[in-house]
Amino acid sequence: MFDAMRKYATRFRTSSRSEAAGGRERRTHNLFEAAAAYVAACAEDDQDRIDETAAWVSPEALSFGVSELACRAVIALARERDETPGAVARDLLGLPAA
Numbered sequence: 001m002f003d004a005m006r007k008y009a010t011r012f013r014t015s016s017r018s019e020a021a022g023g024r025e026r027r028t029h030n031l032f033e034a035a036a037a038y039v040a041a042c043a044e045d046d047q048d049r050i051d052e053t054a055a056w057v058s059p060e061a062l063s064f065g066v067s068e069l070a071c072r073a074v075i076a077l078a079r080e081r082d083e084t085p086g087a088v089a090r091d092l093l094g095l096p097a098a
Contacts, residue, residue: 035065
Protein backbone atom coordinates (compact mmCIF):
# COMPACT_ATOMS: atom_id res chain seq x y z
CA MET A 1 0.00 0.00 0.00
CA PHE A 2 2.77 2.44 0.93
CA ASP A 3 4.66 1.51 -2.22
CA ALA A 4 1.59 2.38 -4.29
CA MET A 5 1.29 5.73 -2.51
CA ARG A 6 4.99 6.44 -3.13
CA LYS A 7 4.55 5.65 -6.84
CA TYR A 8 1.48 7.84 -6.90
CA ALA A 9 3.33 10.79 -5.38
CA THR A 10 6.03 10.51 -8.03
CA ARG A 11 3.45 10.33 -10.82
CA PHE A 12 1.48 13.19 -9.34
CA ARG A 13 4.46 15.53 -9.36
CA THR A 14 5.31 14.75 -12.98
CA SER A 15 1.70 14.72 -14.22
CA SER A 16 0.83 18.11 -12.74
CA ARG A 17 3.82 19.68 -14.48
CA SER A 18 2.92 18.19 -17.85
CA GLU A 19 -0.74 19.23 -17.50
CA ALA A 20 0.25 22.78 -16.61
CA ALA A 21 2.42 22.89 -19.71
CA GLY A 22 -0.39 21.47 -21.88
CA GLY A 23 -2.91 24.01 -20.63
CA ARG A 24 -5.81 21.52 -20.63
CA GLU A 25 -8.69 22.13 -18.26
CA ARG A 26 -9.53 19.32 -15.86
CA ARG A 27 -12.73 18.46 -14.09
CA THR A 28 -12.44 18.99 -10.34
CA HIS A 29 -12.98 15.77 -8.41
CA ASN A 30 -14.23 15.36 -4.88
CA LEU A 31 -11.61 13.69 -2.65
CA PHE A 32 -14.08 10.97 -1.62
CA GLU A 33 -14.94 10.28 -5.25
CA ALA A 34 -11.23 9.99 -5.96
CA ALA A 35 -10.67 7.69 -2.98
CA ALA A 36 -13.57 5.41 -3.94
CA ALA A 37 -12.39 5.15 -7.54
CA TYR A 38 -8.77 4.62 -6.44
CA VAL A 39 -9.63 1.83 -3.99
CA ALA A 40 -11.91 0.13 -6.51
CA ALA A 41 -9.13 0.28 -9.12
CA CYS A 42 -6.65 -1.17 -6.62
CA ALA A 43 -9.07 -3.99 -5.76
CA GLU A 44 -9.47 -4.76 -9.47
CA ASP A 45 -5.70 -4.41 -10.06
CA ASP A 46 -6.36 -1.91 -12.87
CA GLN A 47 -3.09 0.03 -13.08
CA ASP A 48 -4.32 2.46 -15.75
CA ARG A 49 -7.32 3.43 -13.61
CA ILE A 50 -5.12 3.65 -10.50
CA ASP A 51 -2.85 6.11 -12.31
CA GLU A 52 -5.81 8.14 -13.56
CA THR A 53 -7.64 8.40 -10.24
CA ALA A 54 -4.46 9.09 -8.28
CA ALA A 55 -4.00 12.28 -10.30
CA TRP A 56 -7.47 13.63 -9.42
CA VAL A 57 -6.48 15.04 -6.01
CA SER A 58 -3.32 15.70 -4.00
CA PRO A 59 -1.56 12.73 -2.36
CA GLU A 60 -2.57 14.03 1.07
CA ALA A 61 -6.22 14.32 0.08
CA LEU A 62 -6.19 10.85 -1.46
CA SER A 63 -4.61 9.39 1.68
CA PHE A 64 -7.26 11.04 3.85
CA GLY A 65 -10.05 9.83 1.56
CA VAL A 66 -8.76 6.25 1.53
CA SER A 67 -8.46 6.29 5.32
CA GLU A 68 -12.01 7.63 5.70
CA LEU A 69 -13.30 5.00 3.26
CA ALA A 70 -11.56 2.25 5.25
CA CYS A 71 -13.11 3.49 8.50
CA ARG A 72 -16.59 3.66 7.01
CA ALA A 73 -16.23 0.22 5.40
CA VAL A 74 -15.10 -1.41 8.66
CA ILE A 75 -17.97 0.22 10.56
CA ALA A 76 -20.52 -0.91 7.97
CA LEU A 77 -19.15 -4.45 7.92
CA ALA A 78 -19.07 -4.56 11.74
CA ARG A 79 -22.75 -3.58 11.87
CA GLU A 80 -23.59 -6.18 9.24
CA ARG A 81 -21.71 -8.91 11.13
CA ASP A 82 -22.83 -7.66 14.56
CA GLU A 83 -19.20 -7.51 15.69
CA THR A 84 -16.92 -4.76 16.95
CA PRO A 85 -15.00 -2.69 14.39
CA GLY A 86 -11.75 -3.87 15.99
CA ALA A 87 -12.67 -7.52 15.51
CA VAL A 88 -13.65 -6.91 11.90
CA ALA A 89 -10.46 -4.97 11.13
CA ARG A 90 -8.29 -7.71 12.65
CA ASP A 91 -10.22 -10.37 10.72
CA LEU A 92 -9.85 -8.50 7.41
CA LEU A 93 -6.10 -8.24 7.98
CA GLY A 94 -5.82 -11.89 9.01
CA LEU A 95 -4.67 -11.06 12.53
CA PRO A 96 -5.50 -13.25 15.53
CA ALA A 97 -8.28 -12.09 17.84
CA ALA A 98 -7.09 -9.69 20.53
